[in-house]
Amino acid sequence: MDQKALFNLLEANTQSMISNLSVDCVIFTIQEGKLKVLLTKLLPKLGWMLPGGFINKDEAADIAANRVLFQRTGVDNIYLHQFKIFSDPDRFSFQAFYDKLENQIKESVDLSKLSERVISIGYFALVDFESIHLTGGMFDEVTKWTELKLLPDLMFDHLEIINEALKALRKELHFKPIASNLLPEKFTMPELQSLYEIILDRLIERSSFQKRVLKWDIYERLEEKREGVAHKRPFLYRFDAKKYDIAISQGIRFGI
Amino acid sequence: MDQKALFNLLEANTQSMISNLSVDCVIFTIQEGKLKVLLTKLLPKLGWMLPGGFINKDEAADIAANRVLFQRTGVDNIYLHQFKIFSDPDRFSFQAFYDKLENQIKESVDLSKLSERVISIGYFALVDFESIHLTGGMFDEVTKWTELKLLPDLMFDHLEIINEALKALRKELHFKPIASNLLPEKFTMPELQSLYEIILDRLIERSSFQKRVLKWDIYERLEEKREGVAHKRPFLYRFDAKKYDIAISQGIRFGI
DNA sequence: ATTTCATTGTGATATTTTGACACAATGAAA
DNA sequence: TTTCATTGTGTCAAAATATCACAATGAAAT
Incomplete structure (x- = not known):
């Protein structure tokens, strides 16, 4: 520049x-x-x-x-x-x-x-x-x-534009889940939850978050788990574009 | 013109x-x-x-x-x-x-x-x-x-614009209920339900529709009933702007 | 006058979803 | 070997939703 x-x-x-x-x-x-x-x-x-x-x-x-x-x-x-x-x-x-x-x-x-x-x-x-x-x-x-x-x-x-963008992003989360862009190909449930918490700026209960998200049936659980963590290893998930298209065509919403 | x-x-x-x-x-x-x-x-x-x-x-x-x-x-x-x-x-x-x-x-x-x-x-x-x-x-x-x-x-x-507008309207229904603009001041539950059915182009079950909508707590039931109908007279409701503002400030959503 | 009948309010019940919490499993760090 | 934060998962209660039923209504039909 x-x-x-x-x-x-x-x-x-x-x-x-x-x-x-x-x-x-x-x-x-x-x-x-x-x-x-x-x-x-x-x-x-x-x-x-x-x-x-x-x-x-x-x-x-x-x-x-x-x-x-x-x-x-x-x-x-x-x-x-x-x-x-x-x-x-x-x-x-x-x-x-x-x-x-x-x-x-x-x-x-x-x-x-x-x-x-x-x-x-x-x-x-x-x-x-x-x-x-x-x-x-x-x-x-x-x-x-x-x-x-x-x-x-x-x-x-530009401050107003950013504020409006954040509002729009939070609205859009209901119709388009974030994991498709914001995350690397493979991610864990706790990572996904953390994104929602940061974007929505509030805490979310762990167990019900997982149940709700998995019910959307747009994420595929892999065999692998995240390596190198100092505790129980979380499963890896992957966004499934085909399942997502099906969900969208059925008018599903992704409320959190 | x-x-x-x-x-x-x-x-x-x-x-x-x-x-x-x-x-x-x-x-x-x-x-x-x-x-x-x-x-x-x-x-x-x-x-x-x-x-x-x-x-x-x-x-x-x-x-x-x-x-x-x-x-x-x-x-x-x-x-x-x-x-x-x-x-x-x-x-x-x-x-x-x-x-x-x-x-x-x-x-x-x-x-x-x-x-x-x-x-x-x-x-x-x-x-x-x-x-x-x-x-x-x-x-x-x-x-x-x-x-x-x-x-x-x-x-x-302009055909594309109309189609996109309808999509946007259906999305917006989740964040802003229709009754504030589309209906006369006083309306009945069946009338409200009919609007949703027409806009969303699908049938909605009567009992659960009413329960869900009333739980939003933005409509006030009046004493009056609709006159001149050839069967049981439905109650009239009115949109309550104050209650609506409260609901919005609490981040309520109006999913159907 | 009486009956008919589509529509509405509402309740009863089953099912699904959500929230709150508990607990064992894990595995690097201590 | 022990510690301990984190995760997967289960249990239970509460809340929300779906399904069905039925009595009440009142103009229209008879």
Whole structure:
């Protein structure tokens, strides 16, 4: 990530991009028992924000969201769930950016070419921390995972976008269980329970959790058990896409 | 509704509107035991479509949706739920409109001023048929309720928008019960059950339905009963907004 | 006037689901 | 060899749900 990305933003590449329509991605993961979200900066001197960017003129929003996320963070090919659009006329202004720039950069920017407002489409995703590899040499300076409860000041309305994303995620859990994205291929029941507890921010009783989850009949218990734990070894489970499709077609819900 | 609305659309009022961003409203109601949706035409000769229009430059999308719906149908001040955006680059083209116009109209339109694509924000609402009064002299010709299972050919991707709206409505039922909008102030349990059956398109057992619904503790039974029925008179109920707020704050869900 | 009959309120019962808790099994760490 | 946190699983009670039954109702039919 270098100044080129900033220029792309500020010029909004007026030939190929729609300068009044953007996407913003709220990427959740769980690490060290905490729910975290991926933040980026355009330049080290600018504030933290969500990875986002403008939609190309010939591009569907879902495609744009994946492209932008990849360009900004190296995160590639994940399922992004569109959850809300943010259309307050005052939510974003190029002027606010412009004012923070150094004079050298300002000279190369023509504000009059940019639209007066930007509407943004919010996407969220849940990803497995271990399988995500962030790119860019200036990692810590312009890209970081931040604990949801310890967010820094964010630019524009990005705090609101994150809050809405969390609400939408919790709703969506009823219709799409998390294990398909957030966990590695093989996982244990206690691990799955822990995810629910972290995302829903409340404790869940162990025995009834297991009974409820297994009744969905979308997880297959394997012969193997998790190795190297200092106590009884838990069974490994695997998400079964076929059983999941069957369950969905029967209108099952995944309430916890 | 006259040709002026059409001109507004085609010129997209370039001074005050964002010509690449629109809203479309899927208004559901139940009449004669059928789930119906509100369709409109811009002109009698043009095809059926959803009530929709462009967003003003200084306007939030939710406001635009209500304004557009009112202008096109006379339906005022209802809760519109934003459910999805439609961003396929080929989903809409002004050209398609243009080609269907008469020469006289064509001469007054400058296509080059219009954007090449339009992204639309989908809204849905559930309304009580009896309390809705459609305006406009050409009612049947340009505005009508249509049974969902007997939809005519629709312009653009509006069939897809309706299908997605129905999916979203069924999901949303878990978090927001319908009786607050779709029913008149006073209603009976069998009427409420009928709504669920129509919207979910399946039969529900009577006794357990009533027990489940009453356990939500958001409906208040009145002393009165429905008059003029040729059998036992059912009790009337009323939606209790305060109890509803309490229930919501406790994270209750309204699964059926 | 009387009977009919579809519909509703409600209870009885069985079944399923959930919650709370107990306890033996496990296996690395002490 | 012992310790001990964790896990799988069972038991039991409580709550929720499904199934069925039946009396009450009151306009419509006779």
